[in-house]
Amino acid sequence: MLEMAILGLLNEAPMHGYELRKRVLALLGGFRALSYGSLYPALKRMREQGWICAQDPVDTSRVLPADAPPLTGKRGKVVYALTAEGKERFQGLLTDGGPEAWEDERFGVRFAFFAQTDVDVRLRILEGRRRRVEERRDGLRASLSRTRERVDRYTLELQQHGLDSVDREVRWLSELIDSEKVDRVAVDGNENTL
Amino acid sequence: MLEMAILGLLNEAPMHGYELRKRVLALLGGFRALSYGSLYPALKRMREQGWICAQDPVDTSRVLPADAPPLTGKRGKVVYALTAEGKERFQGLLTDGGPEAWEDERFGVRFAFFAQTDVDVRLRILEGRRRRVEERRDGLRASLSRTRERVDRYTLELQQHGLDSVDREVRWLSELIDSEKVDRVAVDGNENTL
DNA sequence: ATGAGGTTGTATCGCGCCGATATATCGACA
DNA sequence: TGTCGATATATCGGCGCGATACAACCTCAT
Numbered sequence: 001m002l003e004m005a006i007l008g009l010l011n012e013a014p015m016h017g018y019e020l021r022k023r024v025l026a027l028l029g030g031f032r033a034l035s036y037g038s039l040y041p042a043l044k045r046m047r048e049q050g051w052i053c054a055q056d057p058v059d060t061s062r063v064l065p066a067d068a069p070p071l072t073g074k075r076g077k078v079v080y081a082l083t084a085e086g087k088e089r090f091q092g093l094l095t096d097g098g099p100e101a102w103e104d105e106r107f108g109v110r111f112a113f114f115a116q117t118d119v120d121v122r123l124r125i126l127e128g129r130r131r132r133v134e135e136r137r138d139g140l141r142a143s144l145s146r147t148r149e150r151v152d153r154y155t156l157e158l159q160q161h162g163l164d165s166v167d168r169e170v171r172w173l174s175e176l177i178d179s180e181k182v183d184r185v186a187v188d189g190n191e192n193t194l
Numbered sequence: 195m196l197e198m199a200i201l202g203l204l205n206e207a208p209m210h211g212y213e214l215r216k217r218v219l220a221l222l223g224g225f226r227a228l229s230y231g232s233l234y235p236a237l238k239r240m241r242e243q244g245w246i247c248a249q250d251p252v253d254t255s256r257v258l259p260a261d262a263p264p265l266t267g268k269r270g271k272v273v274y275a276l277t278a279e280g281k282e283r284f285q286g287l288l289t290d291g292g293p294e295a296w297e298d299e300r301f302g303v304r305f306a307f308f309a310q311t312d313v314d315v316r317l318r319i320l321e322g323r324r325r326r327v328e329e330r331r332d333g334l335r336a337s338l339s340r341t342r343e344r345v346d347r348y349t350l351e352l353q354q355h356g357l358d359s360v361d362r363e364v365r366w367l368s369e370l371i372d373s374e375k376v377d378r379v380a381v382d383g384n385e386n387t388l
Numbered sequence: 389a390t391g392a393g394g395t396t397g398t399a400t401c402g403c404g405c406c407g408a409t410a411t412a413t414c415g416a417c418a
Numbered sequence: 419t420g421t422c423g424a425t426a427t428a429t430c431g432g433c434g435c436g437a438t439a440c441a442a443c444c445t446c447a448t
Contacts, residue, residue, distance in 0.1 A: 002434085018397050026337055029353030038434045040399055077397065105406095114348035140224050147220065154308035159223030161366055165359070166224065172355055195404085212426050232405045234428055271413095271426065299404095299435095389448100396443075406433085414425075 002034065002042045003051075005109045007082065007090040008116075010052060014081035017043060031108040043080060051086035055079045097121040102129035119184045126180065130173040137166040196228065196236045197245075199303045201276065201284040202310075204246060208275035211237060225302040237274060245280035249273045291315040296323035313378045320374065324367040331360040 005024045009015065015023070017039055024034045046052045055078070082090070094117050101110050102125055114122055140163045148156065199218045203209065209217070211233055218228045240246045249272070276284070288311050295304050296319055308316055334357045342350065 016397075017399095026341065027349065029334060029338070029349075029356035031352065031356050033435080035435050035437095036397095036399075037401085037436070041433085044399095108352065111352055112349055115346040136224055143220050144223070152309035155221065155223075155306055157370070158225065158302065158305055162223035162225050165362075168359075168362070176351070210426075211428095227406080229406050230426095230428075231407070231430085235404085238428095392445105392447090394444085394446105397441080399439085401438085402436095404433105404435085407431095409430085410428085412426080414423100416422090416424100418420090418422105 001106055001109065002038060003046065004090070004093050004106070004113070005034075006042060006046065007051060007086060007093065008109075008113045010080060010082045011087065011090050014055075014079050016077050016079050020080070027112050028108050032105075046086075047080075050083060051089050052080050053083050055081065095121065097124040097128075099128060101125045102132050119180060123177065123180050123184070126173055126177050130170060130177065133166050133169050133173065137163065137170060140166060195300055195303065196232060197240065198284070198287050198300070198307070199228075200236060200240065201245060201280060201287065202303075202307045204274055204276045205281065205284050208249075208273050210271050210273050214274070221306050222302050226299075240280075241274075244277060245283050246274050247277050249275065289315065291318040291322075293322060295319045296326050313374060317371065317374050317378070320367055320371050324364060324371065327360050327363050327367065331357065331364060334360060 002024075005027065006020060009020060009023050009027070017036075021034050021036070021039055028034075043052065043054075047054060094113060097120075100106055107125075107129055110125060140159065144156075144159050144163060147159075151159075196218075199221065200214060203214060203217050203221070211230075215228050215230070215233055222228075237246070237248075241248060288307060291314075294300055301319075301323055304319060334353065338350075338353050338357060341353075345353075
């Protein structure tokens with residue numbers, strides 16, 4: 001969800017919408033897009049919620065000539081910043097390792113801010129995510145082996161490619177989990193190695 | 195888009211919504227989901243468009259007792275079938291190799307019905323798709339090499355994984371394209387091999 | 389210097405799609 | 419007999435997208 005991405009980026013520095021969008025796009029590495037049609041409504045919602053506040057300079061430094069046009073727009077740059085509640089909210093999201101954290105929509109954003117989370121939460125989310133993806137993989141595998149003989153080449157190819165993708169994600173997650181466990185042991189100084 | 199998936203499946207056999215959903219899920223191999231919140235409105239839209247018609251038996255075979263409850267629901271199974279216009283529409287979609295055919299949302303469905311399309315359209319779509327994915331890959335690569343030194347491990351890992359995914363899709367598409375070209379040469383009997 | 393084109397920047401509209409939810413029927417099995 | 423799970427239809431609120439409009443600014447060739 002956008003909420004966390006916006007909170008996380010504004011937590012680093014105040015920004016206006018346009019830059020926020022570019023940063024989110026870069027952050028997620030193409031995992032998810034972010035259109036203006038989502039961004040501005042989201043900012044509005046979050047302002048109403050009290051997570052963020054908007055400093056609107058309207059560029060009063062510029063003097064308008066007397067015969068200025070109707071100036072219907074008069075939109076100035078709006079710089080957004082986190083409020084105290086916003087910071088609190090973001091910290092809450094960081095600490096939360098609940099099931100929603102490993103669903104498709106949230107996982108990417110969640111992962112992008114892993115550096116600000118502690119090892120236990122990271123592991124919980126990664127393992128939850130892996131279980132989730134494994135379930136999908138098994139479903140796909142079953143469905144594929146059931147229909148393998150009865151469908152045309154392209155349907156097969158598509159399903160196989162889908163299966164390969166989730167398979168790859170499982171492997172990726174497993175590597176990350178292993179790596180986290182090594183780190184944790186190094187930090188814990190060896191209690192319950194499992 | 196759902197429209198084509200529904201048309202394509204109903205083109206094989208009439209079905210009711212519930213089964214339609216299962217078939218679409220299996221067809222796309224997890225590429226896209228399909229919730230009831232999309233399905234039923236889509237069916238409604240398509241009925242209004244005249245692509246499909248609904249045979250509603252309402253189960254009149256069953257005799258209601260005189261003291262029957264309000265029967266607020268009284269929903270019977272609705273079997274949907276393609277109309278002549280619907281078949282025409284589906285054929286039109288199959289023949290169309292326009293740019294929308296290789297965008298993310300449509301490509302999966304489009305590909306699932308490749309068996310009913312001819313080689314030239316298949317090649318056009320596959321090559322369009324490859325160009326599209328290559329663009330994204332190059333953008334990602336550039337962004338990654340720009341920021342590589344300035345971001346934390348997890349952001350890097352996420353972006354790298356995203357890049358690997360699109361890279362993999364490009365390779366997949368290339369194999370498919372090669373394979374199509376071999377087939378075409380075999381059929382054409384060798385004119386303009388390129 | 390002027391004006392064309394590109395980038396920055398804010399904002400809205402319609403609509404597709406999702407998740408959650410409500411409701412009803414049917415078969416299986418205890 | 420009752421209850422559970424699968425089958426089945428349908429709606430609601432809300433999010434996110436693509437398209438679009440608008441406006442200010444910068445650069446660069448003419």
